[in-house]
Amino acid sequence: MSSPETVGSSVVDEAIDRIKRRIESGEFAPGQKLPPETALASDLELSRLSLREAVRALTMAGVLEVRHGAGTFVTDLRPDRVVDAIGRFLQLSHDTGLRELFECRRVVEPGATSLAATRIDEAQLAELGDRIERMRTLRDPQELVAEDLAFHSGIVAAAGNRTLQSLAGTVAQRTARARIWRALVKDDVLTRTHQQHNDIYRALQDRDSMAAFVAATRHVADVESWVLGRLHGVADDEDVR
Structure with a gap:
């Protein structure tokens, strides 16, 4: 049986992958603001906690940018x-x-x-x-x-x-x-x-x-x-x- 840590990591990885696929397809374009957390979590069929962890990871990777008071945006994705x-x-x-x-x-x-x-x-x-x-x-x-x-x-x-x-x-x-x-x-x-x-x-x-x-x-x-x-x-x- 997988440990809770492993299951949690797998869920977050899946959340990251779903967001990345939307960006790669052009649905979430560079500079675009992501939908509100509740709506995005529902759309991606994710828990809000998993979505938050995925956003945090993608922000650290330079893919997303959280602007306090404004929302979460896709960066310009410059190398x-x-x-x-x-x-x-x-x-x-x-x-x-x-x-x-x-x-x-x-x-x-x-x-x-x-x-x-x-x-x-x-x-x-x-x-x-x-x-x-x-x-x-x-x-x-x-x-x-x-x-x-x-x-x-x-x-x-x-x-x-x-x-x-x-x-x-x-x-x-x-x-x-x-x-x-x-x-x-x-x-x-x-x-x-x-x-x-x-x-x-x-x-x-x-x-x-x-x-x-x-x-x-x-x-x-x-x-x-x-x-x-x-x-x-x-x-x-x-x-x-």
């Missing part, structure tokens, strides 16, 4: 919105998946950097150059975190793909940057990191997509190797980014 929702789940996780997150960075960031090399404009290049110079003068880990995140975020933004930007940002925020920079400062390996940032910048400046891909890959792989080799020491710090 970047859904990726942002995934990011909110990741923010609740711990760093046990640090290795997997670095693997994600190796897949996402070099490709985004390569694409940025074909699309970046002079103003964006100038901003990246300014950030590199600021990072060169900093030693405070928290300040370095902010500049480092902004540097890599600026590159992905230059690629002009909002979904890619959301995905890269989600991964970047979860790779323990505060702890990494603190360890980098402590071990005095900042020069190598700054040089790798410069290599990426020069490739972007030359609009060389292949060089940009290689430079970004080398940078992410080098940081990954360095961090994972010192994982236990890095994990002692309490700051998580």
Whole structure:
């Protein structure tokens, strides 16, 4: 016999599926307000409790949006919105998946950097150059975190793909940057990191997509190797980014 928890999950899954089918069919279009709870529950042949749980899950997934005082609406269903929702789940996780997150960075960031090399404009290049110079003068880990995140975020933004930007940002925020920079400062390996940032910048400046891909890959792989080799020491710090 199934446990109450299993039965409950199955009912909620069915409720989610019924709402999703209405959205996929176009009956509930992007931006449309859903019917009142009582009417929708009756129409979908669901209990109000099951409907509420399904709405909560779909809201967390970025599919629905609850506007207090106005009702529940289907979102515009942009891919970047859904990726942002995934990011909110990741923010609740711990760093046990640090290795997997670095693997994600190796897949996402070099490709985004390569694409940025074909699309970046002079103003964006100038901003990246300014950030590199600021990072060169900093030693405070928290300040370095902010500049480092902004540097890599600026590159992905230059690629002009909002979904890619959301995905890269989600991964970047979860790779323990505060702890990494603190360890980098402590071990005095900042020069190598700054040089790798410069290599990426020069490739972007030359609009060389292949060089940009290689430079970004080398940078992410080098940081990954360095961090994972010192994982236990890095994990002692309490700051998580």
